[in-house]
Amino acid sequence: MNYFKIIGGKSLNGSVNIRGAKNSVLELMSATLLTAEPMILHNVPNLSDIQTLIDLLSNFGTSVEWDKENHIMKLHTPVIKSVKAPYEIVKKMRASIYVLGALMGRCGEAKVSSPGGCVIGQRPVNIHLLAMEALGAKIEIHHGYIVGEAPSMNGVRRLQGGIISGLVRHQNGVAITTHGGSVNAIEAAVLAEGETVIEYVSIEPEVDDLINMLNKMGAKISREIKDGVNIVRIQGVEKLHGCEYSVMPDRLEAGTYAVAAAMTSGCIEICNADVSKMENFLDKLKEAGVKITNTDNGFIVDARNVKIKSVNVEVSQYPGFPTDMQSQFMTLMSIADGVSILKETVFENRLMYVPELVRMGADIRILGDNTAKFTGVKKLYGADVMASDLRSGASLVIAGLVAEGETILHRVYHIYRGYENFVENLRSLGANIEVLKEDIE
Ligand code: UD1
DSSP: OEEEEEEOOOOOEEEEEOOBOHHHHHHHHHHGGGOSSOEEEESOOOOHHHHHHHHHHHHHTOEEEEETTTTEEEEEOSSOOOOEEOHHHHTTOGGGGHHHHHHHHHHSEEEEEOOOOBTTBOOOOHHHHHHHHHTTOEEEEETTEEEEEOOEETTEEOOBOOEEOOOEEEETTEEEEOHHHHHHHHHHHTTSBSEEEEESOOOOHHHHHHHHHHHHTTOEEEEEEETTEEEEEEEOOSOOOOOEEEOOBOHHHHHHHHHHHHHTTOEEEEESOOGGGOHHHHHHHHHTTOEEEEETTEEEEEOTTOOOBOOOEEBOSTTSBOGGGHHHHHHHHTTSBSEEEEEOOSOTTOOTHHHHHHHTTOEEEEEETTEEEEEOOSOOBOOEEEOOSHHHHHHHHHHHHHSBSEEEEEOTHHHHTTOTTHHHHHHHTTOEEEEEEOSOO
């Protein structure tokens, strides 16, 4: 197993190219199952999660050619050979659940291993299943598998258009809509018979990326807002055709490098990023005192001679402050001047990085109810720490970049799931970080 050794104290300067959004690509690749024609995706990042999804798609009969150097992927599923998504692959990556909607849409049947809970929360898929049922599917759980069957007419199984209204749930007074549930609902409905209306649908940019690609494939999907409720309306079509599509830039990768610049009092130009999808996060960075200048294809983060100010953060869904940027931004707050209060609202267990930061000298108190108080300290100190998930791993690297002495980060495989060339990029920006091999597993 690899680990990272980071010697803190170098400020990061230079430029970095942002790749396609991991969360988008996973949706788009799953959605290619909806057509028998070849598909070409551009701007596909080289990540281990993408490889996991390739393994899953191969199971269904998809042939995949991946030109990693040029970030181009060709996918072709002329026929679906099996509708089973096995436990061995689904357990590695929760986003495997996206194949449920695509298989139900194309074949009218699916057998997908039910993803369990994960380190950041229970993450049930009950709402995904309700969406399938709203389109006429019979859903049962058999031996750990979600087994779905669309109604059959003259021997052909096809979902029926309907109203999907339960994508939202309320948690401590906050309305949370499901991103993944929205993806599955859209994928399932594009080939359903008749019209589908999906209420309380997620408005995250990656869901728009999926809608845009599906429309390019011949789907008929439109967005509207009715009485304050976000709606997607879909006219089912008989079939979809292949197309070429370029994945949107990863706002979370861009945000992570922005925090790294802020943390190390550096100045980084972030290229190929879309600032229009990052407003809330960038506003918080500005509030902390960091200078942000938009460029033609991204932005410059300048934190030279800046004393970082404390900023309160309440996570919420898009266009609010993203849960996937919470741990990185709060790592910055751990060395800010003053006290910051964090409230996480989307996932119930997303403060796992806190004890690790405390081991590095941060002053953080969990107040309960997913709230924490960060009192900025003058210095962090290198220590052995452990990544518990993708974003916490990136956050601990960022902490190590300013910590005095040596930080050893374990379980770095989490980072390879979502950041292409993370170590190489940080080194090119001036960081002292290397990948080493652990003797003991
Ligand atoms: C996606 C993203 C993840 C991001 C999250 C919120 C991918 C691969 N993952 O995750 O990076 O942090 O959106 O922006 O794109 N819930 C239910 N029942 C369900 C589904 C969800 O109760 O059937 C709950 C979840 O436990 C969570 C909340 O709804 O508390 C939001 O989860 P959801 O939006 O579904 O997150 P993901 O799609 O899993």
